[in-house]
Amino acid sequence: MIDLTVNGAAARVDVDPATPLLYVLRDDLHLHAAKFGCGLGQCGACTVLVDDRPVFSCLMPVGAIGTRKVTTVEGLGTAAKPGDVQRAFLHEQAAQCGYCIPGMMTRAEGLLRKTTTPTEYAMRTAMAPSLCRCGTHMRILRAVRRAAVMRGGGVVDAAEPVT
């Protein structure tokens, strides 16, 4: 039995400790925001926060989480009451097919929990491990800049202003 805290709620699952967190989230806890893309730590579709840090849940053995808190996009807000990162992504219409977006949003959330005033370079470096097949990167970056402003900060040398 493995005890987890996911989006603030306690969960207990009966799985092998080597099982990737992604499978536990999707198959056992029925949280379907995190996506399976490559299973190799190469695409970022599965990104979730573990103690405020973005990790590839496809390569995260569930037994390694311990007491650390897991946050998925479901933990950032709901459709009725979206969180500010979600609102920023909506506002910028950053999703095309949407497959990469939960990973992008958790990655952005992780960055903004560390600092609400990153540099453009730090922001791009933080977002780089997540890929987008549809090529909506420019909108995604705009959404992250907007979310930083909504958090009371802003990308300090932003390549584009938030309007």
Add this chain to the structure above:
Amino acid sequence: MSRSGITRTVIWAAIALCVGIVVFAIIAYRPAIAAVTRPDPRLFDAALVARGANLARLGNCVSCHQAAGERPYAGGYPIKTPFGTVYGSNITPDPATGIGEWSPAAFNRAMREGVGRDGSHLYPAFPYTHYANVTDSDLGALYAFLMTRPAVRAVPPANTMIPPLGFRPLLAGWKLLFLRPQPMASDPRQSAAWNRGRYIGETLAHCTACHSPRGLLQQEKRGAEAYDGGWSGGWYAPPINARSPAVRAWTVDRLDAYFRTGLSTAHAAAAGPMGPVTYNLARAAPADVRALATYYAWQMREAPAARVEPPLPDRRASASQRHPVGARLYEGACAVCHEPGAAMMVAGRPVLPLGTPLHEDNPRDTIQIILQGLRPPVSARGPYMPAFADALDDRQVAEIVAYLQVRHGSGPAWKDLEKDVAKAREEGE
């Protein structure tokens, strides 16, 4: 001693101190070299500039003279030393903040003697001990290359040296001890490629700066200890002489491919600070890279693997038995790429035991690769490995490393792994 005797001793001591200070001042003093108007970039011969560009790539200049996310040659990269942090300087031709006012004579003096245009001594983090033997014509080409870069107005952060090392004249003493250029005559018994490789490797490429151990005053050890392995940015640069711990021979062809692509299929990918080195070598003249490969294959000609390439053990069962926690973590985090038959293996990436880190006498590189992963060294196509610094804690990384060493590595079991993981995080870049 009588009173007047004490007075006399004090007077003599004071005189000796004054003489000492004067002598030291004479030794340490370097005049400024007059400022010039920034040379018009259009006046430099294009072929000379191209030759300088190649030399700058071979020398990996940009690694220290560019900060992450900033413009090339504008400086700002932090070089951490036991005596403090030195920041790479701006060597773009900006007159105010770069080297735009430097004449060729000022540039050559900086390269060979480690003295700035204004006469101040430069910290040996700038590896001028290597540059004394760079030919005049190559220095001229480098000068032409740098003077034709876009001028960037940028002042790197101030160095943070521990007192009294912020007082630069002291560096004159360091130079007296360690700036001892030996003339480098070409060796007629060796091939032209070997001689060319030695020239590049020992001068501009300054390979020993990372691959040789350093002494108390951070001087590179020479002679028998040259290329015995050293440290760079929290990574270990393994020996590249007869003590190379690689389990496959570094032949000229393999080294050449490694330098040009960032990957040796008989070893592994270039990791850590070696990544940018291969990035630049991949863009340098192929004949020069081949020459470097020729010289360093020769340096490693008596390494164990050059004589016989050992079998690659896979002690899976005993490793799982001794490190069950590490085995489970490996299964969840690593196996999907590294286990025989896994996607990355089918794609032709080298198996784990081929990599040198598991055969080194310390765990640092294995730890850093797990923490930081691999950035594609030469082109976006890879090789790539995700970083696990945020996913795994120190104990978990230590468990995996211990498991891997038993399973694939060689040498006595590494000790204090958890502590070294913490240190690797702190020192790593």
